[in-house]
Amino acid sequence: MAMPDSADPAVVADPPALFVRLLGIADRVFGGGQIAMPAALRIAGGLLPAIIMIGVLAWGLALLFWYSIHSYDAFADQSGPLSPIEYATLLWAKGAGFYRTILIRTVLLSLLTTLAALVLAIPVATLIIRTRSNLLRITGLTLCLVPFLMGDIVRAFGWLILLGREGLYGWLSQSLGLGQRTLIGSALGIWLGSLQTIVPVAALILLPAVRRIDPDLEQAAATLGAARWRCFVLVNLPLMAPGLVSAGIVAFALTMTQYAIPDILGGGLLPFAANTIQNVFFTEGNIYLGSALAVVTLAVVLLTAMVFALGLGLLRRWRAGVQRRQAVEIAL
Amino acid sequence: MSRFTALCAGIVLIFMTLPTILTAILSVSGDATLAFPPQHWSLHPYLALLEDGGLRGALLRSLQAGAESALLCLIFGLPAMLALQRLRGALAAAVLAFLTLGFAAPLAVSAVALLIVYYMLGIFGSLHALALALAIVNLPFLLYAVASSLAAIDHSLEEASLTLGASPFLTFLLVRLPSLAPGMMTGTLLIFILGATEFMVSVVLTNVNSATLPVVMYGSLRSGPTPMLAAAGMYYVLLALIVVLAITRSRALQQFLYRRSS
Structure with a gap:
């Protein structure tokens, strides 16, 4: 938006008369009376609609939590009494290994993705900030933002035809005489696909x-x-x-809760937590177990965020120390 | 910036663009099934997509859901951010944390949480309800975008307006609102495209009649990808490109991306 330059008489010319009249009417209708409303009421009035809107989600999350601490009477298809059984099924009961494997896979692959994404994002962010060429900066920003904005399915589709048997990878491997190979259904495929989603966000x-x-x-x-390299490690x-x-x-929170990439690039063989939540909810129809899995996923994300933040706090205190x-040594 | 950094950045950026380039190549394939490299070239996938009533309807529904969610965010989010700015301390932090719940909760979790509420309210399957869900999870983008514009506001302009005799209403309308416009525009555009391309919440909250394009694409992926799907993907790439080119020019994005405190 161009700021009017006060030295330029052309810019401060009077606006059209009709516009001024309309403004006058609007001012008399909406602002003229100056209804004496307490500031607190005005603030509450501004916030309330948004709070109600987000309240829908908060209500849903509370219900999820409520379901998760109840047992499920599969025979009558209704809620049983309060019980930790859903969490036991997921985490420590006999046969919980199935869910534990999924959770461990999700966390491990997310950590690997986060680590790699941070390493890869540093040069990209440096390029965008430090380059003197405006064209290069816009190009870098565009190449980061477009994959971020085009959506999960389009991203997953791109990787499907890159890594698939009928895709570039299969064609290359066949041209090299290795047979038509594919990375679909492998952890490497999921990792690569996740990186494309996460690197732009991290960058x-x-x-700032x-x-x-x-x-x-x-x-x-x-x-x-x-x-x-020393300068990079010690200064940057x-x-x-x-x-x-x-x-x-x-990056960790986003990878942890991916659905489309593990589903499509994992070929259904390597489900993440989100895929299993959907599966328990919609295929098994058990909202109690599904809710518990959702709560566990949320808890892992929040706990990891807290550990990260705590680690940063400790690092700062150590450096300050x-x-x-x-300073004391120099003073002495 | 060393040459080494620039080289690394270039490789990473190419790596991130490679799937899109491949989608573009295969979207002009004249083959019946999708395979690299294409044996024939043709613009048929793009035209077939527009003639296919199902996919066209899904695309239009996606755009509608995205636009509605952006509008909802603007109507609910802007007054909230203006009010929030006048709160201080722990209360302001608590309210902001609540309003950004959509970021804190994973999309997969939010989706099923909203599904349960929608069933109770009997609004499951409606496209407007999907738009509301998209607005809820994407509201933080508008709040942050408006906040970065608010932080850059020149308060002396408002004082000048008041001193020169304009009423508080006119000052708000003619001084404050225009200076927030870049943030509002960036936030609204981001939410529009994120809503139009969203998959996780959409797949849970839509039925056959309200399925948006990503949901329909996902369904047809299972029966084998076709060049038509590549073309549908390219429509989204194009849409994302237009939005990005529009917002990278805006000052609000600069404020948003390079903000001083993180």
């Missing part, structure tokens, strides 16, 4: 953190004789740490 979250790093600091480190990485933690939390000790 976008890292942008990379922007805050003063390029002069690297220059100073280089002048003082630090090798490039600590400065990026808060951004890396937020990016890590979001080191600096204080150094």
Whole structure:
């Protein structure tokens, strides 16, 4: 939006008379009376509609939790008494191995994806912030945002024809005389597909953190004789740490709860937690067990976020402590 | 920025674009089934897609759900953010945390939570109900986008307006609202496209009559991908590209992406 330049008389010319009259009427109708409304009431009035809207979701989540702590009477298809049995079925009862395997697979693959996404996002964010070419910056941003905005199914479709037997991978492997191979149904396929979803998000979250790093600091480190990798580890990485933690939390939460990528690229062989929630809900029709699995998934995501955040807090305190000790040593 | 960094970034960006490029190549395949490399070339998939009543209807429903959800977010989110700005401390943080519940809860969990409520209210399967669900989970995008515009507001302009005799209503209408416009536009566009391409919530909350394009595409993927699906995917890529080119020019996106505190 162009700011009117006060020195330019052409810009401050009077607006059309009709527009001014309309504004006057609107002012008299909506604002003229100045109904004395307490500020608190006005704030509540602004917030209430949105709170009610989100309340629908909060209500649903509360119901999920309520169902999850009840047993399921499959015979009568109704709720049994309060009981921890759904959680036992998922986590510690005999035969819980099936669900435990799914949860462990989900967490492990999500951690691997998060780690790789953070490593890959650093150069992308650096390129977007540091490049002097406007065209390169816009191109980088576009290539990050388009896969983020085109949706799960289109992304999964792209990987299906890249990694599938009939796709690029199958064609290449056949051309090389290795037979028509496929990565569909493998953990590697899911990992690659997840990365395409997560790297752009991680890069976008890292942008402010990379922007805050003063390029002069690297220059100073280089002048003082630090090798490039040492400068990266000792200067850039600590400065990026808060951004890396937020990016890590979001990346992990998003990967943990993926549905389309594990479903389509896993060929149905390697379900994630979200796939199993759907399966228990809609194929088995057990909303009690499904709710418990949803609550467990939510708990894993929230706990991991807390561990990440706590780790960052500890790191900061440790660094502050080191600096204080150094200051004391210098003073003595 | 070293050459090494630029090289790495280039490789990563190409890796992220490769599936899209492949989709583009296969969307002009003239073969009956999808296989790389295509034996014939043709624009037939794009035309067939528009003639196929089912897919066209699904595409239109997707666009409608996206637009409705964006409108809902604007109507409910903007007053909330303006009110929130006048709260301080723990209360403001608590309200913001509640309003961004859609980000905190995984989509797979939110989807089934909303499904249970929708069944109780008897609105399951309606396209408007889907739009409401999409608005609920995507509201944070609007809040953050408007917040970054709010943070960049020049308060002296409003003071000048009041001093020169404009009423608070006119000051809001003519000074505050235009300065929030970039944030509103960025947020609304983001929510529109995220809603139009959303899959997880849509697959749970739609039935045969209200299925959106991603849900229909998912269904036909199981019976084997066809070039027509690649063409449908390219419509979404194109839509995403248009939105991205529109918002990368806006100042609000710069405020949003490069915001000072993270």
